[in-house]
Amino acid sequence: ITRLLKPLRLLLLGAPGSGKGTQTSMLLKQIPQLSSLSSGDILRQEIKSESTLGRKAATYIAQGKLLPDDLITQLITFRLSKMGWLKPPATWLLDGFPRTTAQASTLDGILKQHNTDLNLVVELDVPESAILERIENRYVHVPSGRVYNLQYNPPKVPGLDDITGEPLTKRLDDTVEVFKKRLEEFKKANEPLKVYYKKSGLLCTVSGESSDIIFPKLLNLITSKFGQ
Ligand code: G5P
Ligand code: MG
Known part of the structure; x- marks a missing residue:
């Protein structure tokens, strides 16, 4: 168990399949003070509940395209405010938002209004060759966001979530064709985003072939920077 001595407000960046969700759940186990929010998980819950937003999001996600900046920014900043994360001493982790410079500068503006800020951005740098095969073997539990992989971390009972026993599903964007498109979209948006966070002095990179190599480096x- 790790105790933080200062509030941490962390953003994880990384390609689709680089292990943002995996590192998030490892960090939550290790750092009880931390809470997390994943834009992709929220969108998948909206899709499952067949809300208006969910239906709209599905058309982008199914094609591997990013949602329009204003739509995702409104959704996420509303959640941040509802969870009390805009109040300065909060400690949290964002996975998947911001992922364009427009999203990043809007978030910075909102945090600044509340006298708070992001204070660490970490890019998970995993070779493309290592991530391609992860996606086809991924299964998810949508209500919780828990992620499984048939080789790396299989569920205890095939097809079922370890905690709730509910059925696991495939993501609608985890096909070879859509994955290619997601990777392209990622590369296009990520370079300028990295420049943005490099300028603000927040960007760090952690590299490795597997999540087990990356996790100790990330921790x-x-x-x-923040703990003992
Ligand atoms: P998401 O949901 O944010 P992506 O594409 O950014 O989706 P993804 O696919 O969720 O990212 P991840 O979280 O980085 O990847 O990776 P993961 O789930 O932890 O790991 C992938 C798999 O590999 C899992 O099965 C895991 O068990 C396994 N694994 C992990 N480590 C290892 C390892 O070391 N070895 C092996 N063998 N396996 C391992 O976004 C989805 C869509 O939502 C929209 C967009 O349409 C986006 O495409 N969206 C946004 N649109 C606009 N702006 C935003 N901010 C948006 N956010 C979401
Ligand atoms: Mg994820």
Whole structure:
């Protein structure tokens, strides 16, 4: 267990399949003070509940395209405010938002209005060759966002979530064709986003072939800056 001595407001960046969700759940286990929010998980819950927003989101997600900036920014900042994360001492982790410079500068503006800010951005740098095969073997539990992989972390009972016993599903964007498109979209948006966070001095990179190699590096980085 790791205790933070200062509030951490962390953004994880990384390609589709790089392990943002995986590192998030590892960090939550290790750092009880931390809470997380994943834009993709929220959108998948909206799709499952067949809300108006969910129906709209599905048309983008199914094609591997990013949602329009204003739509996703409104959705996420509403959640941030509802959860009390805009109040300065909050400690949190964002997975999947912001992912364009427009989203990033809007979020910065909102945080600034509340006298708070992001204070760490970490890019998970995983070779493309390592992530392609992860996606086809991924299964998810939509209500919780828990992620499984048939090789790397299989569920205890095939097809069922470890905690609730509810059925696992495939993501509608985890096909070879859509994955290619997601990767393209990622590369297009990520370069300028990295420049943006490099300018503000927040960007760090953690590299590795697997999540087990990345996790101790990520934890070290966090504890060296925020904890013991
Ligand atoms: P998402 O949901 O944010 P992506 O594409 O950014 O989706 P994804 O696919 O969720 O990212 P991840 O979270 O980085 O990837 O990876 P993961 O789930 O932890 O790991 C992938 C798989 O590999 C899992 O099965 C895991 O068990 C396994 N694994 C992990 N580590 C290892 C390892 O070391 N070895 C092996 N063998 N396996 C491993 O966004 C989805 C869509 O929502 C919209 C967009 O349409 C987007 O495409 N969206 C937004 N649109 C606009 N703006 C935003 N901010 C948006 N956010 C979401
Ligand atoms: Mg994810």
